[in-house]
Amino acid sequence: MKPTDSHEDCRPVGEILHQIGGKWTVLIITRLGDGPKRFGELKRMVGGISQKVLTSTLRDLEMDGFVTRTVTPSIPPRVDYELTDLGRDLLVPLSAIGEWAIANRPRVLAARRQYLEDHPEAMPKRAAHVALMKQAAE
Amino acid sequence: MKPTDSHEDCRPVGEILHQIGGKWTVLIITRLGDGPKRFGELKRMVGGISQKVLTSTLRDLEMDGFVTRTVTPSIPPRVDYELTDLGRDLLVPLSAIGEWAIANRPRVLAARRQYLEDHPEAMPKRAAHVALMKQAAE
DNA sequence: CAGAATCCAACTGGATACTG
DNA sequence: CAGTATCCAGTTGGATTCTG
Numbered sequence A, B: 001m002k003p004t005d006s007h008e009d010c011r012p013v014g015e016i017l018h019q020i021g022g023k024w025t026v027l028i029i030t031r032l033g034d035g036p037k038r039f040g041e042l043k044r045m046v047g048g049i050s051q052k053v054l055t056s057t058l059r060d061l062e063m064d065g066f067v068t069r070t071v072t073p074s075i076p077p078r079v080d081y082e083l084t085d086l087g088r089d090l091l092v093p094l095s096a097i098g099e100w101a102i103a104n105r106p107r108v109l110a111a112r113r114q115y116l117e118d119h120p121e122a123m124p125k126r127a128a129h130v131a132l133m134k135q136a137a138e
Numbered sequence C: 001c002a003g004a005a006t007c008c009a010a011c012t013g014g015a016t017a018c019t020g
Numbered sequence D: 001c002a003g004t005a006t007c008c009a010g011t012t013g014g015a016t017t018c019t020g
Helices: A010-020 A025-034 A039-046 A051-063 A085-118 A127-137 B010-020 B025-034 B039-046 B051-063 B085-118 B127-137
Strands: A067-072 A078-083 B067-072 B078-083
Touching: A010 A025, A010 B025, A010 B085, A025 A039, A025 A051, A025 A078, A025 A085, A025 B010, A039 A051, A039 A078, A051 A067, A051 B085, A078 A085, A085 B010, A085 B051, A085 B085, B010 B025, B025 B039, B025 B051, B025 B078, B025 B085, B039 B051, B039 B078, B051 B067, B078 B085
Parallel strands: none
Antiparallel strands: A067 A078, B067 B078
């Protein structure tokens, strides 16, 4: 599995990455890294995610075999999510990305500021930029 | 920079991850991993990407300081893209993800098949699923 | 509590045509 | 060759309301 070769298997890999690369996936998987969590617990921990999106993201993760969903039919109901072996496996490279993001956010923000200085006309054509720029302004 | 703590900096990290998690970002960065590439070269190597999307993704990466864009005003014009130090830095955790995806694609596909067996009514509510299922059927 | 169901605005990304 | 400029369909994701 050499890293710099393999021109053919780009697309299939892209599909998996796209799935993993969802805005919240990394956050959810890493939150589950230290044990099972209930739905509401996860929602609070991640923060800023709507239930609809959390629900469907968790469904995706369940579908891909990264998490298990355990329903306890009590009143009120209780649902726990937990990483599978595959999920814990994925957690390794994923948390590496997460830590990279935390560690290098300042560098990225600085690069964005620099870019805007050099290209004053650049202005946000993509939404993600706006969000990051707001952070850069802090 | 502990992995399992830090409830606060989830969102900011999410923004960076979202950026990185774009469908093509990982593919492009890893393709650039073994040296500078021209626009058309990249387009062929990645495969299946439109020039519009390739262009805007490259702009994003440039904006974030991951790649440099070098224009040689000849006829025909020539533009080279190359990883910056920050980009090469990012390449490390990113290619880990890429390799994970290649190595574990079968497991993910198997999980999807299993899921569909267990939940016959599940059927594609999200597009990404359709793509993966088509692959699963191969 | 955990979600399902709607409604709807915003963003993504593909196809096509044109330019220096 | 390497874009830029449109147009446009499909998806994502937020807010809100309702249910077992």
